[in-house]
Amino acid sequence: MSGAAIALEGAAKRYPGGRVGLAGVDLTVPAGSFFGLLGPNGAGKTTLIGLLTSLVRPDGGRIRVFGHDLDGDAVAAKECMGVVPQEVNFNSFEPVGEIVETQAAYYGLTPRRARQRAGEVLELVGLGDRRRQTAWGLSGGLKRRLMIARALVHEPRLLILDEPTAGVDLEARHATWDLLRGLNAEGVTVLLTTHYLEEAEALCGELAILDGGKVLARGGTADMLHGLRYQTLVLELSSPITEVPDLAPAVARRTDAWTLEVDIPHDHSINDLFARLSAAEVRVAGLRQKQNRLESLFLQLVGSE
Numbered sequence: 001m002s003g004a005a006i007a008l009e010g011a012a013k014r015y016p017g018g019r020v021g022l023a024g025v026d027l028t029v030p031a032g033s034f035f036g037l038l039g040p041n042g043a044g045k046t047t048l049i050g051l052l053t054s055l056v057r058p059d060g061g062r063i064r065v066f067g068h069d070l071d072g073d074a075v076a077a078k079e080c081m082g083v084v085p086q087e088v089n090f091n092s093f094e095p096v097g098e099i100v101e102t103q104a105a106y107y108g109l110t111p112r113r114a115r116q117r118a119g120e121v122l123e124l125v126g127l128g129d130r131r132r133q134t135a136w137g138l139s140g141g142l143k144r145r146l147m148i149a150r151a152l153v154h155e156p157r158l159l160i161l162d163e164p165t166a167g168v169d170l171e172a173r174h175a176t177w178d179l180l181r182g183l184n185a186e187g188v189t190v191l192l193t194t195h196y197l198e199e200a201e202a203l204c205g206e207l208a209i210l211d212g213g214k215v216l217a218r219g220g221t222a223d224m225l226h227g228l229r230y231q232t233l234v235l236e237l238s239s240p241i242t243e244v245p246d247l248a249p250a251v252a253r254r255t256d257a258w259t260l261e262v263d264i265p266h267d268h269s270i271n272d273l274f275a276r277l278s279a280a281e282v283r284v285a286g287l288r289q290k291q292n293r294l295e296s297l298f299l300q301l302v303g304s305e
């Protein structure tokens, strides 16, 4: 598949009170890609999704979905996309099957086709046997999956998910990852926002990093993460030191007699660091990461602006 699933040109949003949601963003999401939007709180990710789904009115710019302009051809654009919002937004007292069938009716499916299609998508997300239950009893992870099933009912070519695994347990997260990978392998373009770097790394072939309503960086995930030059570890020592050991290529700083901060290059192994510490007779009682990798990535990008 070629061409753009999403093309933003100068997409801008300023909220009442002056807060910048998006500051004139140009961004292309290729058809068939698995694309991640990353950024700290307030970066503009939800605003971007809001503009795509017409929940937020733009102040300027042009947005096209598979070539359909959201301004003039919104119905065609919306038929191409399925949306999974951040918050659960179905009636939990309704049966699972009806939640999906009602959505199908919005897209003009006949009742018979809606029932059939609901069965297919519920089966796909692992809720085939819950059709007659109310959504009330579903776990947080299964509620998200129900929203994915609902978003897929009209067979969209583009699936947009706002933090699809926020707050769900590890097992449910991995099940959702497998589901999304499968959809993408079948040709569905996937755009998601996430706070989890490991989620972006596990799923997304391409990333855009947003901050302050602007795209700070965009590229292939592997290339972007290669830009993470080092990670910083804080080592608590079991005996005090007076001199900073030479741990090259890692670089150590003494915070106090019992604490070392060590910058290790991303391609350097922790085992090697420990071998060097041991050779320097530095004994380590505990270790933690000073920043997580996502924070480091933001800091490096903001620092290099």
Ligand SMILES: Nc1ncnc2c1ncn2[C@@H]1O[C@H](COP(=O)(O)OP(=O)(O)OP(=O)(O)O)[C@@H](O)[C@H]1O
Pocket (backbone or CB within 6 Å): 015, 016, 017, 019, 020, 021, 039, 040, 041, 042, 043, 044, 045, 046, 047, 048
């Ligand atoms: N309805 C609103 N009214 C006023 N300001 C808003 C509104 N929605 C968002 N903003 C502001 O716009 C900026 C971008 O917010 P947005 O929610 O798009 O960021 P985000 O990257 O999705 O953040 P999060 O990860 O916390 O969801 C922030 O400064 C936010 O405070």
